[in-house]
Amino acid sequence: MSALSYLDAGRxxxxxxxxxxxxxWALGEDLGRGGVFGQYRGLVEEFGPERILDTPxxxxxxxxxxxxxALVGTRPVVEMRFSDFALCAVDELVNQAAKAxxxxxxxxxxxxxxxxxxxxxxxxxxxHSQSLEAWYAHIPGLVVVTPATPADNFxxxxxxxxxxxxxxxxxHKDLWGVTGEVDDSAPPLPLGKARxxxxxxxxxxxxxxxxxxxxxxxxxxxxxxxSVEIIDLRTLYPWDRDAVLSSAKRTGRLLIxxxxxxxxxxxxxxxxxxxxxxxxxxxxxxxxxxxxxxxxPYAPPLEDICRVNxxxxxxxxxxxLR
Amino acid sequence: xxxxxxxxxxxxxxxxxxRLMNRIRAFEETAEAALKAxxxxxxxxxxxGQEAIATGVCANLQRDDLIAxxxxxxxxxxxxxxxxAAMMAELFGRATGTCQGKGGSMHIADFAIGxxxxxxxxxxxxxxxxxxxxGVKLRxxxxxVACFFGDGAINRGPFLEGLNWAKIxxxxxxxxxxxxGFAATTRTASLTAGGGPDARAASLGxxxxxxxxxxxxxxxxxxxxxxxxxxxxxxxxxxxxxTYRLKGHTAADVAAYRSAxxxxxxxxxxxxxxxAEALALNGxxxxxxxxxxxxxxxxxxxxxxxxxxxxxxxxALAWADVQDVGAPVEAAR
Numbered sequence: 001m002s003a004l005s006y007l008d009a010g011r012x013x014x015x016x017x018x019x020x021x022x023x024x025w026a027l028g029e030d031l032g033r034g035g036v037f038g039q040y041r042g043l044v045e046e047f048g049p050e051r052i053l054d055t056p057x058x059x060x061x062x063x064x065x066x067x068x069x070a071l072v073g074t075r076p077v078v079e080m081r082f083s084d085f086a087l088c089a090v091d092e093l094v095n096q097a098a099k100a101x102x103x104x105x106x107x108x109x110x111x112x113x114x115x116x117x118x119x120x121x122x123x124x125x126x127x128h129s130q131s132l133e134a135w136y137a138h139i140p141g142l143v144v145v146t147p148a149t150p151a152d153n154f155x156x157x158x159x160x161x162x163x164x165x166x167x168x169x170x171x172h173k174d175l176w177g178v179t180g181e182v183d184d185s186a187p188p189l190p191l192g193k194a195r196x197x198x199x200x201x202x203x204x205x206x207x208x209x210x211x212x213x214x215x216x217x218x219x220x221x222x223x224x225x226x227s228v229e230i231i232d233l234r235t236l237y238p239w240d241r242d243a244v245l246s247s248a249k250r251t252g253r254l255l256i257x258x259x260x261x262x263x264x265x266x267x268x269x270x271x272x273x274x275x276x277x278x279x280x281x282x283x284x285x286x287x288x289x290x291x292x293x294x295x296x297p298y299a300p301p302l303e304d305i306c307r308v309n310x311x312x313x314x315x316x317x318x319x320x321l322r
Numbered sequence: 323x324x325x326x327x328x329x330x331x332x333x334x335x336x337x338x339x340x341r342l343m344n345r346i347r348a349f350e351e352t353a354e355a356a357l358k359a360x361x362x363x364x365x366x367x368x369x370x371g372q373e374a375i376a377t378g379v380c381a382n383l384q385r386d387d388l389i390a391x392x393x394x395x396x397x398x399x400x401x402x403x404x405x406x407a408a409m410m411a412e413l414f415g416r417a418t419g420t421c422q423g424k425g426g427s428m429h430i431a432d433f434a435i436g437x438x439x440x441x442x443x444x445x446x447x448x449x450x451x452x453x454x455x456x457g458v459k460l461r462x463x464x465x466x467v468a469c470f471f472g473d474g475a476i477n478r479g480p481f482l483e484g485l486n487w488a489k490i491x492x493x494x495x496x497x498x499x500x501x502x503g504f505a506a507t508t509r510t511a512s513l514t515a516g517g518g519p520d521a522r523a524a525s526l527g528x529x530x531x532x533x534x535x536x537x538x539x540x541x542x543x544x545x546x547x548x549x550x551x552x553x554x555x556x557x558x559x560x561x562x563x564x565t566y567r568l569k570g571h572t573a574a575d576v577a578a579y580r581s582a583x584x585x586x587x588x589x590x591x592x593x594x595x596x597x598a599e600a601l602a603l604n605g606x607x608x609x610x611x612x613x614x615x616x617x618x619x620x621x622x623x624x625x626x627x628x629x630x631x632x633x634x635x636x637x638a639l640a641w642a643d644v645q646d647v648g649a650p651v652e653a654a655r
Contacts, residue, residue, distance in 0.1 A: 025460060050460060056490070061449055061483035068390070071438055074460055095443055096450065103429035104439060105421030106643040112350020143647045165645040191647045238648025 001183050002073035007176040009150040010115075011039050011259035012184055014077060018047055021075065022314055024161055025051040027062055028079025028115075036081050037117065037176055041106075057204035067096045068108045070166075075185040079162060083170060084117035084127045098141030113160045118170040119210045119259055123303060126295035131260035133207070135239040136168040137269070143167040144192055146235040148212035150180035152234060155189035162188055172210035194240035195226040196247075200229035203320050206244050206270055211257050211308060217309040218317075226317055236266050242251065244270060245277050252283035253320040262290030284320045289313060331604045334639040339381065339538045340597045340611070342371040343619035346397040347594055349406050353396070353413055353427075354573050361630065362413045366427040369397040370567035371536075374593035376401040378541025379468055379561070382549045388436040388458070388467040393428050394500075395440035398470050402434040416632035423635040424643075428640045435531035436465075445478035447471060448497070455493035455558075466552050468496040474505030476519045485526045485558070496548055497523070499560070500535060503626035504642040507579055523560040535563030535618035536593040539600070540616050568592060 004012065017022045025047075026040065032054040034041035044052040049259050052239050053061050059080065068075035080086040086093070097110045120129045136144045143165050147153040153171060158247035160167040197212060198219060205228055206216045212232050219228040233239055248254040254274050268286040291306040350370050356362040369376065372394070380401035383389070391398040400406055402422060412419030413427055420432050431439035438454055441447040451469030475481055476499065488495045499519045503510060510546045516522065520530035533544040541563055548559035566588040570577035577585075589595075598611050641652045 023461070047579055055490075056483070058487065060480055061452070061487045062481060064446065064449025064484070065453030065487060066448035068438070068455070069457035069460070070453075071450065072388070072454045072457035072461070074457045080479060091443055091446060092449060096441075096446055100439065101645075102643050103421060103425040104431040105419070106434070107421070107431055107433040108438075140650070141645050143645065163647055212380045228617050255459040304649075 001181045003179050004150050004154070004177065004182040006150045006171070006178045006180075007037060007039055007152050009154040009182045010157050010171060011041065011043070013154045015043060015046070017158055017161040018043070018051065023073065024075045024077065025053065026077040026079060027053040027055050029057055029081055030109070031079060033253050035079060037173070040079070044298065046105060059085050059088035060092055063092035063245055066112045067092055067100065067110055070097070070112045071100065071108045075161060076112045078112055078118045082116060082128050082167060083118040083132055084130050086116045091316065093166070095138050098139050102141060106283045109164045110166045111164045113157070113167045113169050115169045115171060117173045119172040119174055120296060120303065120307065123298050123300060125298040129296040131258070133168070133170055133236050134260060134264060134266040141166065142237060145234070145310070146209040147167045147171060147234065148175070148177065148209050148232050148237060150183045152185070152189065152195070154182050154184070155186055156191070156234065158263055159188035159191050161262040163191060167309070168208065174210050176182065178213070188235070189236070192238040192240060194234055194243040195232045196228040196243070197232045198228065200227040200251065202226045202228065202251060203255060203317055204231060204244070204247040204251045205255045205257055205313070205317070206227045206231045206233055207257040208236065211259050214308065214310060215257050215313060219312040221310060222314055222317060224285065226321055239270070241273060245274060247279045248274055249278055252281065253283065255274060255287045255289065255313070255316050255320060256291045257313055259308065260290055261293050262288055263293045265290045287316050289316055323542070333604055333606060335542070336539060336597065336601055336604070337606060337614070339377050339542065339612050340594070340601060340652060341618070342377045342401060343538065343594050343597060344614050345406065345621060346373040346376065346400050346619040348622040349396055349400060349410070349436055349625070350599065353410065356626055357573050364426055365572045365574070366413065367394040367571065368569040368573055369394050371588070371592050372500055372502060372565045373397050373540050374499065374538035374597070375535045375563045376470070378538050379496070379545045381542050382545045383466065383468060385435060386449070387465050389452050390438045390447040390454065391440045391465065391470050392444065392447050392472060392475070393440060393442055394472065395430060398425070399430050399432060399437050399440070402437045404430070404432040404437055406622060407625040407628055408432070410622070411629040411632050414629035414632065415634065416629055417635040417639070418629070418632040422639055424639065443469060445475040445480040448475065448480045448484035451486045452493060452495055455488065455495045456491060460492060461493075464553070466494045466496060466549055466580065468498055470498045470500060472505070473499060473501040473510045473519060474502065476522055477505070477514060481522070483594070485523060485528055488558035489527050494552045495558040496545070496552060497524070497558060497560045499562045501562060501564045504567055504571065505574060506571045507577070509612040520560070520562045523562075528558050530551065530562040532562045532564070535565035536591055536592055536596060538597050540584045548557065552603055566591070566624050
């Protein structure tokens with residue numbers, strides 16, 4: 001075990017997987033100089049420019065060529081720089097990567113990982129801040145992973161690289177510098193299994209990615225008033241329905257907190273599932289908290305309107321308990 | 323329009339081309355009839371009139387080489403070596419189809435013979451082909467990837483991104499632009515700025531070889547040279563083959579946007595006719611040529627009969643091959 005940042009944990013996972021399997025390679029803009037956030041620092045020196053490929057600013061080609069390269073048996077790790085930019089490559093991801101195996105009747109696999117740094121970090125405005133995970137969870141064929149801790153960024157990225165399906169891997173930009181204990185010999189984590197981040201009795205909060213820290217801080221504030229169970233979903237597709245529903249059934253109260261826009265967000269899927277499965281078991285209506293449906297503004301006081309904050313979460317929990 | 327008697331005329335090779343072009347033509351005509359009869363569903367895009375390009379290019383590919391195709395891909399797929407019977411069954415949506423009936427005309431693929439898929443999105447196959455070339459290069463495999471697309475695709479971003487990409491990484495790709503003059507139901511020239519596909523390719527450092535795409539021997543010769551350059555490590559090459567789409571955009575399109583006179587004139591120039599004339603001039607008898615036509619028709623009629631008799635895919639196949647992690651479960655419905 002050693003303390004690693006979320007960023008370095010991801011880098012170590014990729015490095016280990018590239019050492020393990022010569023068919024794993026990475027492509028994206030500026031990777032030869034470590035990538036825009038430094039997630040690839042040092043890797044070109046070890047693996048060379050063919051496996052740490054510096055690409056033009058051609059998002060469609062980055063994703064589309066990865067599909068072709070995956071179909072001939074390599075395992076590309078696609079760096080999209082910002083999840084917002086991945087929208088330039090949606091045909092390649094949604095129409096090609098996600099569907100190739102199915103359309104071709106099981107011929108071919110597309111074992112690629114699409115790293116999409118996501119979420120708000122201070123004042124990056126409307127085109128560098130979005131959380132679009134629900135879009136991809138909607139698409140058959142894709143796996144959607146949203147790591148919230150350094151240890152998970154290590155274990156989930158390794159799992160994503162070994163997965164034979166196309167994986168949308170959304171690292172939160174505000175977490176790059178967060179440090180935590182990482183066992184660098186740990187095996188890959190199972191995809192589709194949530195993590196019980198905190199045990200509690202009165203209410204269940206389901207969250208993921210950057211909101212986990214905010215939810216944990218809120219639960220600390222609520223200590224004495226409410227015992228909150230926190231589930232870090234880790235993957236949105238497949239999502240750990242059993243973990244969420246069994247916890248909500250036990251506590252009788254469910255709140256879903258995510259950074260993405262609330263309308264049509266993945267919280268709606270979880271809330272609907274809980275409503276269908278637990279109608280008679282819940283002590284209060286299921287609650288959701290997400291961003292308002294506005295583009296993310298630049299000015300800090302305006303941007304903060306888009307952030308779900310501890311006061312809102314605490315109010316929602318108190319409301320569930322009322 | 324038969325062309326001169328060639329000094330180095332290879333009658334057997336030309337006859338092989340004629341046989342393959344007739345098989346493609348017969349496949350398309352059989353599919354068209356089945357569509358009109360309601361046996362084939364959805365949209366199919368016929369390559370009638372463009373058979374020489376698929377034939378001439380694939381004549382220079384090995385089984386291990388790869389192709390990526392577009393929505394008008396039946397000819398490419400047959401030319402690369404796929405079974406027309408399995409393809410026909412795919413069009414009929416049957417379990418015996420190349421894709422178990424799950425893809426249909428626009429998603430035919432046959433990985434066993436290096437066919438990485440038709441594509442429903444114009445230009446999308448370009449990036450898949452370029453990526454496949456990057457993959458085989460990474461694996462140190464000596465394979466060539468041929469990429470078929472139409473003149474309409476040059477107005478999509480992947481054309482620019484893919485050609486640039488192939489050039490900067492010196493990838494083993496043969497870009498084959500089948501210029502049939504139409505982007506869906508609109509004349510491409512009316513929507514395309516600048517000098518066209520060859521000018522755009524040249525601007526990215528990939529000079530085009532321009533060929534009469536209805537002259538199968540000319541396509542064959544040009545493709546042989548370009549594939550040889552790729553195998554020698556020269557990186558991507560570009561073949562611009564000018565042709566004419568004798569049918570509409572889809573089989574349901576009557577193509578009222580062009581005159582009957584125009585189409586009639588183009589019929590005189592179509593590749594099977596020209597190939598037959600060249601063979602006749604070089605001493606191949608009419609009986610032999612007629613036999614080729616009849617055999618192709620018989621083969622495709624039998625393919626359609628087999629498809630008609632084949633079973634529908636089992637319902638469980640709808641849930642198969644979506645993904646391994648989080649695979650959908652039929653019982654969950």
